[in-house]
Amino acid sequence: MAPTTAQISCVRLGYAWPDGTRLFDDLDFTAGPGRTGLVGLNGSGKSTLLRLLAGRLTPTSGSVRVSGELGYLPQNITLDTEQRVDRVLGIEKARAALHAIESGDVAEEHFAAVGDDWDVEERTRATLDGLGLAGVDLDRTVGRLSGGQTVLLSLAALLLRRPDVLLLDEPTNNLDRRAREHLHAAVAGWSGVLVVVSHDRELLERVDQIADLREGRITWYGGTLSEYETALAVEQEAAERTVRTAEADVRRQKRELIEANEKLARRAGQGRREAERGGAPKILLGARKRRAQESAGRHRGLHEERLAGARERLAEAESAVRDDDEIRVDLPHTAVPARRRVLDLADVELRGGVRATLEVLGPERIALTGGNGAGKTTLLDTVAGELAPVSGEARVQVPMRYLPQRLDLLDGSASIAENVRRLAPGASPQHIRAQLARFLFRKDRPDQLVGTLSGGERFRASLAALMLAEPAPQLLMLDEPTNNLDLASVRQLTSALHSYRGALLVVSHDVPFLRGLGVTRWLALDGELTEIEPL
Structure with a gap:
């Protein structure tokens, strides 16, 4: 069991690409014990955020803090094909020392290499078995493994280190059905802090919460992917209703502005006709004209202000509606x-x-x-x-x-x-x-x-x-x-x-x-x- 104090967080995190393009500004993210699914559109920065959390990238501003040991499984894994499996797993030295002791060599460095890990091979076998790698020989080279086995082997190496925080980036890519089931089981049984980026629906049905990364901000949803999608659908329905209401308000304000301008134009025309007929002192007519112009300006300004406010509310409402359109094509x-x-x-x-x-x-x-x-x-x-x-x-x-x-x-x-x-x-x-x-x-x-x-x-x-x-x-x-x-x-x-x-x-x-x-x-x-x- 990982300690309940384990946590990973970033505070006011900022990151920019080398060309100056900003990806994150003042992003806050905290994950404690439990399984978090990190989702978002392609290009939203999910993999980049994991690399920042894992210390593989340096933020341009803000900070990242990790309580406990961290393990990170990147999306693209490259292993030396000549390496032996036990070396990839990080048990090569302890295993060699254990074999030396068993053969009668009681040199002090062997005991130091083993430490308290006397069951290293049994623990390794149990971990490999749990990931469907029971038949993998610890003495074989990585080059003899399939791509899916390489991913699972890399995960096994992380699990053997017993990390408190585990970051997984698209771990089921290129895994066959059986391998996926083993990885799903490993995720379901995880008791520490887990953050996983994935599009694998079955995997995301095993998380405790969803972190939705969109436009440089995280929105949290409790529960699995299905529960997230249900909550999101309710939000989007409400957002679309708000847009329709805001559109109606914009149309109303436009109509009222047009009507106000027409009314003011009629008044102005009436004033000109009175001036042409005469009958009133010029000073009085001038005062009336100034008052009418001031009143018209205030009236027009009020309606224009209302229209601008309606447009701002519409823009705000539209920003809450997601543009994740479906492809509709006739072929x-x-x-x-x-x-x-x-x-x-x-x-x-x-x-x-x-x-x-x-x-x-x-x-x-x-x-x-x-x-x-x-x-x-x-x-x-x-x-x-x-x-x-x-x-x-x-x-x-x-x-x-x-x-x-x-x-x-x-x-x-x-x-x-x-x-x-x-x-x-x-x-x-x-x-x-x-x-x-x-x-x-x-x-x-x-x-x-x-x-x-x-x-x-x-x-x-x-x-x-x-x-x-x-x-x-x-x-x-x-x-x-x-x-x-x-x-x-x-x-x-x-x-x-x-x-x-x-x-x-x-x-x-x-x-x-x-x-x-x-x-x-x-x-x-x-x-x-x-x-x-x-x-």
Whole structure:
């Protein structure tokens, strides 16, 4: 059990990028014992905040304080492939000393290396078992582990240190289903201070509170992700009602200002006509005119002040409404007739020895699952023609597009619109811009260079380029599309794919996402391709 005094906090934290762009100003954040899910849009600064809390970045102002030992698991983990597992776990010296003592060498330095940790190997085995790494040999090298095993091994190294505060940045990225379940269990059983950045819905259902990072500020919500989304929906409904009320007030104030100006204009006209008719001394007429002008000025100023106040209230109300729009696009040319043959794999042998037989007919939505290293990406690369099969043939019978994990489809030095035009050369610039607006790239955004986009924006631009391509793709293949997407981007992706009318082949470990797509067939790859029950 971690001590209840453990805490991590930042006070008036400020951070700016090297080019001077401010990310945080006077940000306050405190997390005590319990599990905190840190959520926010891509580019809001979640990973940067974790790095500041972990001491990997230096704030430009303010302070970070940690009570207790801190452990940090970054999003991208790189380990020396030649290192042995026990060294990565930090037990190499204690383990070697223990073996030396057991073999009869009673040198004092061995006892110093072991200290009180006489059960180091048993404790290590228990930790590895709990993370699904029971079969990992402590003497093997890291290079023989899969990417998912490397993530879990790095987490095991942190847990063995028994930190009081644990920071995890997208820990389930690239983990297969079984590995995710082990990590979920580790998070659910954590008793210290935990802050986790994740888009994994199942993981975020195991936290105690949600910290929502938006526009450099944290808003706290008690409970799990589902409870956060419920509370947020209530807030947004209230905010939208406030906007409608404020819009009505602005319209009313505009109308009253117009009516006041018309009334004043009528009075002024009446005064001129009286002056033209004569009958009153000029000094009296001048005094009346001055009083009328002063009264008109006060009257107009009052209405203008009221209108300005109404506009300020509207702007404030609009700022509380989130602009996390959904993608809404109609793609009729992607439609595939129900019995149209889309894809044939007849006893194809992939690189790595995996065999696959698959027939896809019509607009099927197929989820492809399997453990890390099972060959899922190899299968997609083979269907896409990027890898040649060892034997057999992959026959794609319709126009096909493929979005790999590496997101290298687009030219970073060209604009979003130029990239789309490259895949749809027959489309007019006006049509491309109209379609990109439906993918939430509005106004001048299509002219933005792809290289300047955030990860979520780049994914959305890549998806738009694929789905708007000519000829329209009737088979769309996606490899781990939700990796590194925030929750809003996952919702946007799901809504876009609901508009797609062709056949889908999606590799993902994100089961809630797959369920949201309306998957019609579930396949697993484990030496061979087999159909399984829905997850």
